[in-house]
Structure formats: C-alpha cells, structure tokens
Amino acid sequence: MMYIPAFDPFAACYRMLRILEHMGCAGPVEVDRLRMFDYYLAFPARVYAIHLRRDESGFRNLRRRYVPRQANPYQAVVSDRRLFERMRPYxxxxxxxxxxxxxxSPDRLARGEVRVASQSRLSQLTCATGPLPVAGRNVIAWLCHCFRTTPLGGEYGLKYRTQLMEYKYDGQ
Structure with a gap:
C-alpha cells in the first residue's frame, strides 16, 4: 500500500491554502486554474510538460532555474489528463x-470561482499547518508569475498549454 498525497483531501487543503496564500487577495481565481496549480504542486516535475511559446524564454529560464526536473520514481504519471481528473473529487x-x-466564499465557489473570504482565517490556518518546502514555494511562484493572468480558454490559453482539460470547444 502506498500513500499518494494527490488523492488525499487534507493534503489538497494544505496545497490550496498555500496557493491562495501566495496569490493573496488580488481577486477571484477560477476553480479550474486553482486545480491546475494544485496539480503541478502535487507533481512539480510535470511543469516541464507545459507548452511555452518561443518568445517566452524568460519563463523557460525561470522554470529551469527554480523547478527541479527530476520526478519522484514512485509517482510515475502515465496520463496527465486522467490523473488530473482523478484528483478532481479530492x-x-x-x-x-x-x-x-x-x-x-461559498457563494463564489458555487459559481466556479475562488475568492478569499477571510484573510485572517487564511493566515491562521497557514500558520497552524507549517511552512511549505522551498521547492513547493518555487513551483507556486513560477506558476503565478507565468500564468496568473493567462486566459484559461482559447488559443494558447492555460487549458491548451497544459493539456489537462478540453480546450477545443471553449468560447473565445
């Protein structure tokens, strides 16, 4: 029997708290974007599968510098899209x-958005859970720096770049 943090709702809470902490209260974020960031926090070596354009060499250099390329041999990923969908319920x-x-905010969550309702509660929980390792902080920082404002759908949107979700039928 093997423990896989990707399929643990408590580990997912921890990762989501850390992502929300890094994003701050800049505004609402789409649930799908948050789920994608969580996926890459659970499997950091998979960020190398994200498609980057030729003119984004700065993103590529930052990724090479701050995100480790070696994957955990006990967490072999056969299909990113399948694994991403298996993580959805958690x-x-x-x-x-x-x-x-x-x-x-539960109201925003019902609409497919996540917005921090209480910054003090977020701070309280992140302090109680302990710090995220440096490698995890680097992954979150890289994702937020590169893809916080990238649209989800459309050509070169986050869905297209990651191939984690269907993107062909999104409205432009």
Whole structure:
C-alpha cells in the first residue's frame, strides 16, 4: 500500500491554502486554474510538460532555474489528463472544506470561482499547518508569475498549454 498525497483531501487543503496564500487577495481565481496549480504542486516535475511559446524564454529560464526536473520514481504519471481528473473529487472536497471553514466564499465557489473570504482565517490556518518546502514555494511562484493572468480558454490559453482539460470547444 502506498500513500499518494494527490488523492488525499487534507493534503489538497494544505496545497490550496498555500496557493491562495501566495496569490493573496488580488481577486477571484477560477476553480479550474486553482486545480491546475494544485496539480503541478502535487507533481512539480510535470511543469516541464507545459507548452511555452518561443518568445517566452524568460519563463523557460525561470522554470529551469527554480523547478527541479527530476520526478519522484514512485509517482510515475502515465496520463496527465486522467490523473488530473482523478484528483478532481479530492480537490473539490478540499475547496468545500475551505469554504466551510470560512477561508473562501461559498457563494463564489458555487459559481466556479475562488475568492478569499477571510484573510485572517487564511493566515491562521497557514500558520497552524507549517511552512511549505522551498521547492513547493518555487513551483507556486513560477506558476503565478507565468500564468496568473493567462486566459484559461482559447488559443494558447492555460487549458491548451497544459493539456489537462478540453480546450477545443471553449468560447473565445
């Protein structure tokens, strides 16, 4: 028997708290974007599968510098899209738990967005859970720096770049 943090709703809560802490209160973030960031925090070596354009060499250099390329041999990923979909119930349970704790707005969550409802509650929980390792902080920082404002859908959107979700039928 093997423990896989990707399929643990409590580990997903921890990762979501850390992502929300890094994003701050800049505004609402789409649930799908948060789920993608969580996926890459759980499997950091998979950020090398994200498609970058030729003119984004700065992003590529930052990724090479701050995100380790070696994958955990016990967490072999056969299909990113399948694994991402298998994580969905655990990620959504984590978000519902954060809404029940008062960290995120339940109304926004029902609309497919996540917004921090109580910054003090978020700070309280992140202090209680302990710090994220440096490698995890680097992954979150890289994702937020490169893809916080990238649209989800459309050509060169986050769905297209990651191939984690269907993107062909998104509206432009």
């Amino acid at each position: 990620q959504m349970a984590a978000l519902r738990r954060l809404a029940a704790c008062g960290v995120v």
